[in-house]
Amino acid sequence: MNLVIDIGNTVAKVAIFNDNSLVEVFRSSNQYLDCLPEVLTKFQIRQGILASVIDLSQKITEQLEALSFPVTRLNIDTQLPIKNLYRTPETLGNDRLASVIGANDICPKKDILVIDAGTCITYDFIDAKGRYLGGNISPGKAMRFKAMHKFTGKLPLIDEKGIRHSLGEDTETAIREGVLRGMEFEIQGYIDFLKKDYPGLLVFLTGGDGFLFETNLKNLIFADDFLVLKGLNRILNYNDGRI
Known part of the structure; x- marks a missing residue:
């Protein structure tokens, strides 16, 4: 085990x-x-x-x-089953690296975007040749709610629980919809952007906040809350020489 x-x-x-x-x-x-x-x-x-x-x-x-x-x-000296082309591998989060390795192991020889929606939202891409090309980082859900409250004089601190309208009908619903719909549009935007160059793109969504979305994204995404764990296990087996 x-x-x-x-x-x-x-x-x-x-x-x-x-x-x-x-x-x-x-x-x-x-x-x-x-x-x-x-x-x-x-x-x-x-x-x-x-x-x-x-x-x-x-x-x-x-x-x-x-x-x-x-x-x-897991550190910069650990042998990996993929090629890491990140310019500063010593600064790359272990969770980001493990998630793309997990996705690559599940769907080898595919172009894959991994979206991890947690404290931050990370977008990481590995191509069909098993090369990790990099990714982006943006604020997560809780961070967005807190930032609007902290850096303004009057906006209240709220969360995702409560009434939602397509267009906010008061400050609370305006903030809630702005954060949640903004995250949804951001995620869809990254998918559409990469699909222009990689039409066969597969998308994996992981992280606790990622599963809040009830949208058309479900038709495009493999949802896997254990992607990082699977990637770490793949790295361990690779270094053990068994798998």
């Missing part, structure tokens, strides 16, 4: 894989892996991999050091 740990800006995901098959996923704090004792009791783990977009807490560092099996920490 493989242990895969993805530590994000808000939560950590801990997954168990049997070769390529996802067995179970646990969610935990990104400061302490409270699910780890249960995982270690329940499964016989041979190796692990960890990726983090934040500095590891002392508690998690101690948990990892106590493990009886090797854990690969």
Whole structure:
């Protein structure tokens, strides 16, 4: 069994894989892996991999050091099953890299756009030759709501829950529709832009906020909340030489 740990800006995901098959996923704090004792009791783990977009807490560092099996920490020196053409690979988020590797493993030899809608929205592209060409980053949903409140004098802080109108009929609905519809149009815009050069483009949507959209995007997108975990497992198996 493989242990895969993805530590994000808000939560950590801990997954168990049997070769390529996802067995179970646990969610935990990104400061302490409270699910780890249960995982270690329940499964016989041979190796692990960890990726983090934040500095590891002392508690998690101690948990990892106590493990009886090797854990690969994804970094710039880790061997990859794709070609990374990012000009500054040392600054590339591990989650972005893992997500395109996961998508490439699911649909090899395809042009793929991966959209991860979380704290930020990231757009990452890997071509049919398995070359990661780069991507873009924009504010996520919560960040957009908070920014309008913080950087203005009178706009209230609201969230996505509540009444929606195509055109806002008051300040609350104007903000809500502006954020949510703006994200939807942004996502569709990136898809349309890349389809001009890559007509066979496949689109993967991942991240918690991505699944809020009830739009025509569903006809274009493979929704996979575990894409980063699958990519990390692919990297682990690739370095182990088994798959």
